[in-house]
């Protein structure tokens with residue numbers, strides 16, 4: 001037996017006005033958990049939204065900087081968190097995943113409040129946990145997502161635009177990876193639906209991405225920005241909730257994993273989605289999708305996403321290490337063909353001379 005759950009969502013600069021109506025059926029006491037910048041941005045809006053309602057806030061708590069089991073345990077033992085009926089998870093991916101996994105493991109209802117749009121964490125039931133030193137610990141699988149996502153586009157328009165920029169790259173990978181990883185498979189309903197929803201992680205991004213990023217830089221809420229927020233959070237999240245792990249990943253994320261062993265990546269603070277967006281170009285070159293490669297290469301250039309190794313502070317000397325690590329993970333284990341080191345190397349060389 002399999003039950004599939006999806007959050008509902010509200011988007012707009014006034015999205016938090018719906019909090020009382022939507023959350024009241026689930027109890028009265030709310031513990032708000034999030035990042036520092038996120039709580040600063042959202043605190044007054046959340047307080048104003050529950051005033052004159054039967055809801056009360058037991059406190060605002062910082063998640064602790066890392067989505068770790070240690071932080072979850074610390075938060076769990078705070079009496080005001082323990083006595084709450086529901087959790088508000090506020091912030092970016094790591095803050096949301098911390099509050100999400102805490103809620104899932106304590107059987108509390110939770111709601112998500114993304115304050116940047118860099119991932120689909122606000123929509124997915126999956127939580128990604130790290131060790132306190134920042135290295136990956138585990139995927140915390142659950143079938144329970146947020147009850148509702150409150151997407152305040154005004155707060156996100158005022159957040160640093162680099163998160164949206166990288167979020168676009170990561171989201172678009174959902175389409176290219178799921179469509180290639182599932183090629184030739186006999187898909188059951190949930191997987192077919194996931195791949196179909198993931199197809200929305202391509203066209204709308206190409207159509208609205210450049211304008212949305214410009215608007216985010218100017219702190220303007222526009223319909224194009226909201227289309228992209230829905231793409232990053234909802235289309236990508238719904239696809240993730242449906243797809244099995246072997247179809248949600250692929251060569252773009254394998255390439256990302258490969259780059260994590262190169263010291264310049266960390267030193268220059270290259271973002272996950274930024275590297276993944278370069279991985280999409282490698283995926284398309286390996287898969288010989290020439291037309292799509294031309295489109296995405298131009299899109300990456302227009303958006304200032306990387307198209308060459310130098311954009312990631314890397315050179316051709318780093319490539320063997322990248323490939324070695326890239327092929328060690330699970331990402332291309334389920335793929336329509338065997339991806340060889342030479343395929344990746346030739347594609348990276350091809351991209352170096354591409355214009």
Ligand SMILES: [Zn+2]
Pocket residue numbers: 170253272276
């Ligand atoms: Zn990713």
